[in-house]
Amino acid sequence: MSHQPVNTDDPDMDLPDSLTVTDPRWAKVLLDGREIGFYSLFLGRDLSVGEAATASGQSLNTAYVHVRRLLRLGLLVVGGETRRAGRLVKTYQLVAHSLFVPYEVTAYDSYESFLYHYIDLPSARMLSRSVARARAGFAPSYGIEITRVGGQIDLRPASAPGEPLNARLPHRPAVYNLALDDLMLENADAKALQAELRELWQKYRARNGSRRYVLRLGLAPYPEDA
Secondary structure (H helix, E strand, O other): OEOOOOOOOOOOOOOOOOEEOOOHHHHHHHOOHHHHHHHHHHOOOOEOHHHHHHHHOOOHHHHHHHHHHHHHHOOEEEEEEEEEOOEEEEEEEEOOOOEEOOHHHOOOOOHHHHHHHHHHHHHHHHHHHHHHHHHHOOOOOOEEEEEEEOOEEEEEEEEEOOEEOOOOOOOOOOOOOOOOOOOOOOHHHHHHHHHHHHHHHHHHHOOOOOOOOOOOOOOOOOOOOO
């Protein structure tokens, strides 16, 4: 189903299971890493502004501003109404249970450009910032040491020559950043690695710990023209 205007004040409206986005304004919001954490709260469930504020850690006023903007765009609809403490409170949800954003609706002319700007670049920036700030607590200053480890060239963070920053010490936060590595694999091994990475991610995603971490995984065959 394509993006069509909906009545945002009809709590009895049946939402579509899937919706294809045709509005570039929707695409911009839906693919903005700064927006996902808030609007995704309303995906497949009804929340009041207060509940969204609590879940997102935002103030009530900030959450209200976000909800009003999403309503104006048509991305949120009224999901229901309930009476709380003697007053009627509206709940909201996203306009569909699933949203598909074709890259043609974005500002980019190829899937590669779309992928880089909307997904890779924001996540890479967040990972770099998180790694740098975590490592800043390991030593007052550090650089990159280029050496050979186990027969392989290794570029590793170090506080001084011969003094690598050891993130494996128990009292330090978990930090690991393998930015680029060449693997020579047969297709069967590459598919096995793909499955294992996904299983590992799903295993730890199910945990509900007290600290938030950034995780970025990627695997693909080198393009022939690289």
